[in-house]
Every structure is written in structure tokens, then in C-alpha cells.
Amino acid sequence: MGEPARLRADKLNVGFNRVPVLADLSFDIPDGQTTVIVGPNACGKSTLLRSLARLERVGTGQVILDGKSIHAQASKSVAKQLAILPQTPTAPEGLRVRDLVLRGRTPHQSPLRQWSADDAQAIENALRLTGLIDHADRPLDTLSGGQRQRAWIAMALAQDTGILLLDEPTTYLDLTHQIELLTLVQKLNAETGRTVAMVLHDINLAARFADQIVALKDGKVRYQGSPDDVITAEIMQDIFGLNCTVIRSPIHDHPLVIPA
Amino acid sequence: MIREPALRIGRYAFLLNRRAIIVGITLAVLALAFAMIATISGRYPTSPRTLWAALTGNADTVARMIVIDHRLPRILTAIGAGAAFGMAGAMFQTMLRNPLASPDVIGFSAGASCGALAALIMFGTAFVLPGALIGALLTALTVIGLAWRQGIQPYRLILVGIGASLTLSALADLMMSRLDVLTAAEMAKWLIGTLNARNWADVTLVWAGLVILMPVALWLQFALSRMAMDDDLVTGLGLALSPLRLAVTFIGVALVALAVSVAGPLPFVAFVSGPIARRLVKGARPALLSAALIGALVTLLADTAARAVPMVHLPAGVFTAVIGAPVLMWLLVVQFNKGKI
Numbered sequence: 123m124g125e126p127a128r129l130r131a132d133k134l135n136v137g138f139n140r141v142p143v144l145a146d147l148s149f150d151i152p153d154g155q156t157t158v159i160v161g162p163n164a165c166g167k168s169t170l171l172r173s174l175a176r177l178e179r180v181g182t183g184q185v186i187l188d189g190k191s192i193h194a195q196a197s198k199s200v201a202k203q204l205a206i207l208p209q210t211p212t213a214p215e216g217l218r219v220r221d222l223v224l225r226g227r228t229p230h231q232s233p234l235r236q237w238s239a240d241d242a243q244a245i246e247n248a249l250r251l252t253g254l255i256d257h258a259d260r261p262l263d264t265l266s267g268g269q270r271q272r273a274w275i276a277m278a279l280a281q282d283t284g285i286l287l288l289d290e291p292t293t294y295l296d297l298t299h300q301i302e303l304l305t306l307v308q309k310l311n312a313e314t315g316r317t318v319a320m321v322l323h324d325i326n327l328a329a330r331f332a333d334q335i336v337a338l339k340d341g342k343v344r345y346q347g348s349p350d351d352v353i354t355a356e357i358m359q360d361i362f363g364l365n366c367t368v369i370r371s372p373i374h375d376h377p378l379v380i381p382a
Numbered sequence: 383m384i385r386e387p388a389l390r391i392g393r394y395a396f397l398l399n400r401r402a403i404i405v406g407i408t409l410a411v412l413a414l415a416f417a418m419i420a421t422i423s424g425r426y427p428t429s430p431r432t433l434w435a436a437l438t439g440n441a442d443t444v445a446r447m448i449v450i451d452h453r454l455p456r457i458l459t460a461i462g463a464g465a466a467f468g469m470a471g472a473m474f475q476t477m478l479r480n481p482l483a484s485p486d487v488i489g490f491s492a493g494a495s496c497g498a499l500a501a502l503i504m505f506g507t508a509f510v511l512p513g514a515l516i517g518a519l520l521t522a523l524t525v526i527g528l529a530w531r532q533g534i535q536p537y538r539l540i541l542v543g544i545g546a547s548l549t550l551s552a553l554a555d556l557m558m559s560r561l562d563v564l565t566a567a568e569m570a571k572w573l574i575g576t577l578n579a580r581n582w583a584d585v586t587l588v589w590a591g592l593v594i595l596m597p598v599a600l601w602l603q604f605a606l607s608r609m610a611m612d613d614d615l616v617t618g619l620g621l622a623l624s625p626l627r628l629a630v631t632f633i634g635v636a637l638v639a640l641a642v643s644v645a646g647p648l649p650f651v652a653f654v655s656g657p658i659a660r661r662l663v664k665g666a667r668p669a670l671l672s673a674a675l676i677g678a679l680v681t682l683l684a685d686t687a688a689r690a691v692p693m694v695h696l697p698a699g700v701f702t703a704v705i706g707a708p709v710l711m712w713l714l715v716v717q718f719n720k721g722k723i
Contacts, residue, residue: 172614175618176617177614177617177618196620197617197620197621197622198620198621199620200620201618201619201620202620205618206614206618207618208612208614208615208618211611211612211614211615212611212612213610213611213666214479214610214611214666215666216664216665216666217665217666218665218666220384221665221666224386225607225608225611225615225619226619228608228619228620228621229619229620231604232604233601233602233603233604233605234394234395234396235393235394235395236388236395236396236397236604237386237388237395237396237397238395242383242384242385242386245384246383246384249384258384281619
């Protein structure tokens with residue numbers, strides 16, 4: 123292995139009200155790849171993603187971004203390297219798509235520098251990549267669920283960071299829109315070389331869209347590797363307590379979990 | 383190509399919103415026109431020509447006394463206090479993400495009045511503003527602190543705030559019982575909110591305060607428009623949430639204390655200004671300047687209405703309450719139906 127990964131957790135301990143959620147957790151987010159974090163409910167996968175984005179108070183251990191503890195760095199400079207889309211983000215009523223995406227530019231701006239040519243370019247790119255350029259002037263609350271989620275992704279894209287963290291980006295979307303959104307994320311990873319890490323509930327979607335899967339249980343990383351390595355009947359039994367058969371997807375050539 | 387109209391000065395660039403500018407200019411013209419009407423009307427009607435003569439120093443003594451010593455300070459104080467309330471209201475409503483979270487609904491104004499009254503009784507008139515400042519700040523920190531459960535819980539905030547408001551009003555009544563009857567009668571009007579008998583010292587105080595506080599508030603508007611989203615997003619975008627919250631609270635409280643110390647609590651001015659401004663400007667902006675102008679207009683209207691009632695010195699606060707209370711009820715119903723309370 124060459125360079126260490128830009129973003130990694132080092133012996134991370136996070137707890138709520140003295141109940142440990144993450145215990146001595148260490149792992150790397152491989153640069154330029156799509157990593158999907160999976161695991162049963164309450165295994166700490168969302169807490170892990172949020173900790174990686176400095177949204178949780180960390181007990182001991184640390185999150186390392188570019189060789190330095192993330193908490194030791196100015197929040198604004200972290201925001202230029204790493205964008206996070208939380209699970210159910212909220213925006214005030216009546217906010218237009220372009221204004222939402224503009225807010226993604228916040229770390230590159232200040233009260234005295236609210237607009238630049240870079241801002242215009244980044245917003246334009248984000249709207250084009252997410253297919254929302256024709257909806258820029260519409261209020262967010264008039265969009266469909268799938269479009270709205272793409273608008274949030276556009277905001278995170280406009281932040282123009284090398285690392286993008288998504289916490290269950292497919293929540294509340296129907297299957298068509300889940301596939302559409304994850305295809306978009308795959309395209310972003312392929313075309314812009316961004317490192318993507320996301321939490322997904324659906325193991326078969328994870329198998330299809332991940333370069334690497336991280337399987338969590340009881341606040342620890344149990345398995346980490348390619349979908350082929352991690353998605354096996356034994357591991358599914360161990361992680362989810364699920365009796366299943368794993369076959370190969372006849373269409374997309376990835377492991378497919380068929381519950382018993 | 384995505385373009386936003388921006389004002390560039392050297393390496394600085396400010397976003398301009400056409401709608402906000404049009405609304406702002408319209409409101410400013412309205413306020414100016416209304417201020418002029420208010421200056422020439424009253425029990426001793428004066429013509430626009432006399433107003434001009436008084437302003438340029440060419441009027442007779444009576445006209446000058448009425449216009450310069452009497453009406454003008456009252457009107458300028460009304461505009462200043464109203465603007466301070468309007469801006470403070472919009473700041474808290476945006477930061478706490480709820481139109482009910484206005485300083486006059488959740489007890490900050492009552493805290494300012496109480497502090498001002500206590501300072502007045504104990505130390506004299508020179509200490510009214512610091513007293514109001516301390517009273518409002520303590521109330522704000524207590525109410526927000528008590529309503530905090532990993533973020534503001536709207537119904538907790540409103541219940542705690544209304545509780546604080548009632549407690550502080552009772553405390554003010556208690557303090558009033560220590561005053562002699564005449565002073566107590568004057569203070570009772572001030573506690574409703576009045577602009578009666580303002581002088582140039584009040585005008586200087588409120589406008590000097592605005593000159594200091596308004597630029598800071600407008601500087602905070604950049605962060606406030608982001609703080610209207612959720613906390614995780616604010617942190618994710620690289621803003622320092624806690625220091626910003628403290629800064630907004632402090633500036634908002636200072637504006638409330640400033641307005642209360644020259645005009646009393648003037649119920650609901652802060653409360654109605656923000657939502658009206660947001661509806662006019664649209665696009666989910668904090669619209670602090672528009673809210674300030676609405677606050678000024680509402681206060682001016684209420685005070686002119688109060689002046690128009692013959693024989694009694696009715697406090698302007700009576701009229702702001704008449705306008706504001708139905709709006710409060712309407713908003714409570716709307717929010718309840720939306721499941722936000």
C-alpha cells in the first residue's frame with residue numbers, strides 16, 4: 123500500500139449517555155472509491171458516518187483527515203475537503219433549488235464575499251450533474267421526492283469537496299428513484315473521482331454500487347472488503363442473523379442475497 | 383448559466399435580491415411618507431409648509447415647539463424602536479426556526495422591562511438601558527436553556543417562554559407597588575409600551591444603538607440564512623454553530639433591550655414583522671432589513687392611532703397588541719394543524 127487514506131478512523135470510541143455505540147473502531151475510507159457501510163439496525167453505522175464528518179462528539183480515539191485530527195482543524199477548512207448529507211436534512215419553506223445549492227458554497231464564501239465566478243461554476247456543474255438545471259428556480263417543496271434528494275446531493279456537490287459522505291440517501295425513495303439516485307452517485311464517483319462513503323440499508327443495492335463494503339455489528343467493523351468478499355451466506359448470518367442463499371446477479375454480475 | 387445579481391466592491395461581493403430591494407425601497411418610502419403625515423397631523427394640525435419651515439428654522443415658536451420638541455422625537459423614536467424590535471424578532475424567529483419564537487412572545491421583552499424597572503428603582507434613569515440589557519439576556523439564556531433538548535423543542539420553548547413572560551410581568555407589578563402613585567401610573571403605561579413624551583435624548587439613544595447593532599446583525603444574516611436549515615447542515619458547511627448562536631442571541635437581545643428602554647415592550651411588533659417581511663420578500667430569506675422597516679411602520683401606525691384617540695394618553699402598546707394578538711392566534715392554529723407544535 124502507498125499513501126494512507128485521506129479519511130480514516132483511529133481507535134474511535136463514541137457513546138451516548140455512557141452507552142458505547144462505537145468501540146475502538148479503526149478503518150480507512152479508500153480514496154477515489156465508493157464505500158458502503160452496512161449493518162443491522164442500531165449497529166452504529168449512522169453514528170460512524172456522522173463521526174467521520176465531525177457531527178458527533180468523540181470520546182477517545184480520533185478521526186483523521188489528511189493526516190490530522192478532524193477536530194483539531196478549523197471547521198471551515200474541513201468543509202472544503204469533506205461534505206456530508208445528513209439523513210433527513212431540512213430547509214426552510216419556500217427555498218428555491220438554486221438557493222439551496224448556493225448554500226453548499228458556504229465554506230468558500232464569507233459575509234463579505236457572497237458570490238464569485240467559482241460559485242457560479244460550481245452551482246452550474248452541480249445542477250447539471252444532478253439533472254436539475256431546468257428546475258433551478260423552483261421551490262424545493264414543490265419537487266418530487268427523487269428530485270428533492272437530488273437537490274440535496276447537488277448542494278453537497280457544490281461544496282466541491284474530494285470526499286462526499288451520504289447518510290442513507292435513499293430513505294423515503296421508491297425503488298426506481300433509489301436506483302436513479304445511486305446511479306447518479308456512481309456517475310459522480312466515476313466522472314469526478316470523488317471519494318464516496320455512504321450508509322445503505324439495502325444489502326443488494328450495496329452489493330451493486332459499492333467498490334468496498336464495510337459491515338458493522340455492535341459498534342465494530344466485522345468485515346471489510348469487496349462485495350464478493352463480504353457478501354456471503356456465512357457473513358450475512360453473522361451480521362444480520364439472516365438465513366439466506368447468495369447467488370450472482372445475472373444482469374450486473376454482483377452477489378445477490380436471497381433470504382430464506 | 384447560473385447568475386446571481388451581485389454588488390462588487392473591490393474584492394468584496396454582496397448578493398442582491400431584486401425582490402428584496404424593491405420591497406425595501408417601497409417600505410422605506412411608505413415609512414417616510416407616513417412619518418411626514420404623522421408629523422403634520424394631530425390636535426394642532428400643521429401644514430406641510432409649516433413642517434418645512436419648522437425643520438429649516440423659519441417657523442414661529444408654537445409650531446416649532448410642537449413639531450421639533452414634541453412630534454418629531456416621538457416619531458423618530460417610534461421608527462427606531464420599531465426597527466429594533468422588527469429586526470430582533472426576525473433574528474430569533476430565523477435562528478430558532480419558528481415564527482412563534484419571537485422575543486415578545488417568549489418573554490425576552492418582559493425580561494427587558496423587568497430589568498429596566500429594577501434598575502430604574504434602584505439606581506435611577508441612567509441605568510435603564512443596562513438594566514434592560516441584563517434582564518433580557520438573563521431571560522433569553524434561561525428560556526432557551528430550559529427549552530433545549532438536543533435542539534429547541536418548539537412547544538417547550540413557547541410554554542417556557544410564556545411562563546417566563548407571566549412571571550416577569552408579575553415581578554414588574556410587585557416592583558411597581560414600591561413606587562409612589564404618580565410614578566407608578568407613568569410606569570404602568572411604559573410597561574404596556576408607549577411613545578408619549580419622548581425627547582431628543584431618546585432619539586439619540588435608539589438611533590446610536592441601531593447604528594452600532596444593525597451592521598452586526600446584517601453581517602450575521604449570512605450565517606442566519608444557513609442556520610435556518612438544520613444543525614447538522616450548518617456544521618457540515620463549516621460554520622461554528624455555538625458561537626454563532628451566542629452572537630445572534632446577544633445582538634438580538636441588545637436590540638430588544640434598546641427598543642424597550644425607549645418605548646417599553648410594545649407587544650407583538652417583533653412578532654409580526656418577521657413573518658410579514660418573509661412573505662413579501664419570499665425565497666426563505668431572513669429579510670432582516672425588511673423586517674426592521676415593517677417594525678418601524680407598525681409602531682408608527684400604532685402610535686399615530688394612539689395619538690388620534692382624544693382626551694387620554696393611550697399607550698401605543700394597546701394598538702400593537704390589537705394587531706398582534708390575532709396574528710398570534712392564527713399562527714398557533716396554523717402550526718398546530720401542520721403538527722409543528
